[in-house]
Amino acid sequence: MLKVNVSQVFFSLVISFLMVGCGFTATFDPQKINAGELLRTAEDSARAGKWTAARVSLKQIEQYFPGAREFPKAKLLMADSYFFDNSPSYPEAEIEYESFLNYFPGSQSKDYVLYQIALCQYASITNAERDQAATKKAIRSFQRLITEAPGSMYVSDAKAKINQCNRRLAEHELAVGLVYINTFHYSGAERRLKIMLEQYADYVDLERAYYYLGEALRQKSTPPGEIEAYQKGQLDALGVQTWNDVSQVDQEKAVKALNEWLGQQREIYIQEAKTYYQKLAESYPNSEWGRKAKSRLIQLGVTLTQGELDS
Numbered sequence: 001m002l003k004v005n006v007s008q009v010f011f012s013l014v015i016s017f018l019m020v021g022c023g024f025t026a027t028f029d030p031q032k033i034n035a036g037e038l039l040r041t042a043e044d045s046a047r048a049g050k051w052t053a054a055r056v057s058l059k060q061i062e063q064y065f066p067g068a069r070e071f072p073k074a075k076l077l078m079a080d081s082y083f084f085d086n087s088p089s090y091p092e093a094e095i096e097y098e099s100f101l102n103y104f105p106g107s108q109s110k111d112y113v114l115y116q117i118a119l120c121q122y123a124s125i126t127n128a129e130r131d132q133a134a135t136k137k138a139i140r141s142f143q144r145l146i147t148e149a150p151g152s153m154y155v156s157d158a159k160a161k162i163n164q165c166n167r168r169l170a171e172h173e174l175a176v177g178l179v180y181i182n183t184f185h186y187s188g189a190e191r192r193l194k195i196m197l198e199q200y201a202d203y204v205d206l207e208r209a210y211y212y213l214g215e216a217l218r219q220k221s222t223p224p225g226e227i228e229a230y231q232k233g234q235l236d237a238l239g240v241q242t243w244n245d246v247s248q249v250d251q252e253k254a255v256k257a258l259n260e261w262l263g264q265q266r267e268i269y270i271q272e273a274k275t276y277y278q279k280l281a282e283s284y285p286n287s288e289w290g291r292k293a294k295s296r297l298i299q300l301g302v303t304l305t306q307g308e309l310d311s
Helices: 006-021 035-047 051-064 071-083 090-103 110-122 133-148 155-182 186-199 206-219 224-238 248-283 288-299 306-310
Strands: none
Touching: 035 051, 035 071, 051 071, 071 090, 071 110, 090 110, 110 133, 110 155, 133 155, 155 186, 155 206, 186 206, 206 248, 206 288, 224 248, 248 288
């Protein structure tokens, strides 16, 4: 009888399993199969929705036949496999699309690839309350498509999606403004809401924007930095460096002047708040926000006609 070396058999089995796990299958021989056959196998798998199986053949093309005429199509299908998978991986798809452009910058499919890159980023956009880095990135990518392939069939949808992205950015600015209002940072709310109206006037919900900007201004106090600057001006006018060098009489005068100035600043904020409430009441008289604006105007001493109240 032949004697079997158990340790050698075990070692051979381990090596076999490792080779299979690393993709070194005994059934694949690049000498016995060509890139065309592999691509047809990958396309059949893709049509059946078996994207993981398709990637096996596509990776073999990339590894063994990088110079084949089927390679560009395989490279693009690899990117599509991540995008259209039942459990899509947009980051991996984006990497593969970018890789395709690096290999084939002059490809006739360039507009499609640029569009898909932008869609990968568009799919990663988060809700309005969270960071909007992906939104801004998607806008840049859609604009790149429009610039580099102005005649593409994808341009129309790219423009529509840019509009959607801008709406999301406007919603984000409004959400941040509301956070500031709810945490009593009225100057910060004013700043964010005014930026929103300046940059996204065509995309913002004007009713809420006008109302909450009015709310921020109505409740705003003079920022500490502006008060410090005013008091420094008072010291400069008196020709001294600190309040310790100011007489009691002059200190009292300075406090009185400061309070008068603060009252004037407060009135400026109230008057500006009224302008936004009035814009809202006039532009959207029958809406919920329009009615709220009218109530605020009455509270602030504005007399409304009966017609304005009834509308």
